[in-house]
Amino acid sequence: QVQLVESGGGLVQAGGSLTLSCAASERTGRTGVMAWFRQGPGNEREFVAAVNWNTGSRFHADAVAGRFTISGDLAKNTISLEMKNLKPEDTAIYYCAAAQSSRIRTNAAPYDSWGQGTQVTVSS
Numbered sequence: 001q002v003q004l005v006e007s008g009g010g011l012v013q014a015g016g017s018l019t020l021s022c023a024a025s026e027r028t029g030r031t032g033v034m035a036w037f038r039q040g041p042g043n044e045r046e047f048v049a050a051v052n053w054n055t056g057s058r059f060h061a062d063a064v065a066g067r068f069t070i071s072g073d074l075a076k077n078t079i080s081l082e083m084k085n086l087k088p089e090d091t092a093i094y095y096c097a098a099a100q101s102s103r104i105r106t107n108a109a110p111y112d113s114w115g116q117g118t119q120v121t122v123s124s
Contacts, residue, residue, distance in 0.1 A: 001112055001113045002024050002025055002026055002098050002113040003024070003025035003026075003113070004022055004023070004024055004025070004096045004097070004098060004113055004114065004115035005022065005023050005096075005115055005116070006020060006021065006022050006094065006095070006096045006115040006116065006117060006118040007020070007021050007022075007023075007118060008020040008021050008118060009094060009118030009119045009120045010119075010120070010121070011121045011122075011123065012086055012120075012121070012122055012123070013122070013123050014086060014087055014088055014122055014123065014124050015085055015086065016086050016122070017082070017083060017084045017085075017086065018083045018086065018120060019080055019081065019082045019083065020036070020080065020081040020083070020094055020096075020118060020120070021078060021079070021080050021081075022034070022036075022078060022079045022080070022081075022096030022115060023076075023077065023078050024077040024078065024098065025077075026077065032053055032054075032098060032099055032100045032101060033050050033051065033052050033053070033098070033099045033101045033103070033104050033105065033111075034050065034051055034053070034072060034079045034096065034097070034098050034099075035047065035048070035049065035050035035051070035070075035096075035097050035098075035099070035104070035105075035111065036048040036049050036050070036070060036079075036081045036094055036095070036096060036097075037094070037095045037097055037108060037111075038090075038092035038093065038094045038095065038120075039092055039093050039095070039117075040089070040091055040092035040093075041091070041092075043092070045095070045108050046061070046063075047061050047106040047107070047108070048060070048061055048063075048064055048068065048070075048081070048094070049061065049064065049068055049069075049070035049081060050070065050104045050105075050106070051070050051071070051072045051079060051104075052102075052103060052104050053072070053074060054102060057104065058070050058071075059104045059106070061106070064083075064090075067083065067084050067085045067086075068081055068082065068083045068084070069081070069082045069084075070082075079096065081094070083120070086120075086122045087122060088122045088123070088124045089122075090120060090122050091120060091121050091122050092120060093117040093118065093119055093120075094117065094118050094119075094120055095114055095115055095117045096114070096115040097111035097113060097114050097115070098111060098112070098113040099111040099112065099113075100112070
């Protein structure tokens, strides 16, 4: 497993922006996928976005497409999630995750490394 540490959460008003970062303890880029998930109050953990280090492809969930952008720096073992036009329903704990997979997966099961999470709160 890889150690993952998230940062960048906080409190923001609706319409505002935040950028989350995730640092990995070792190189995950040789194989694998890194992703962001979130879990809001009373909700199940849901997929937000992911990047495939093998192909460079990225995928965003419909709920955040056009507002959130995932990016990665393979040399620094980091990924980021730029969040714009935040809505109260984006309020959640955001988790960074890594999976040894050849393609992007949107369910949580294939991801075997998880960060501790960072809280994002969007006020109306």
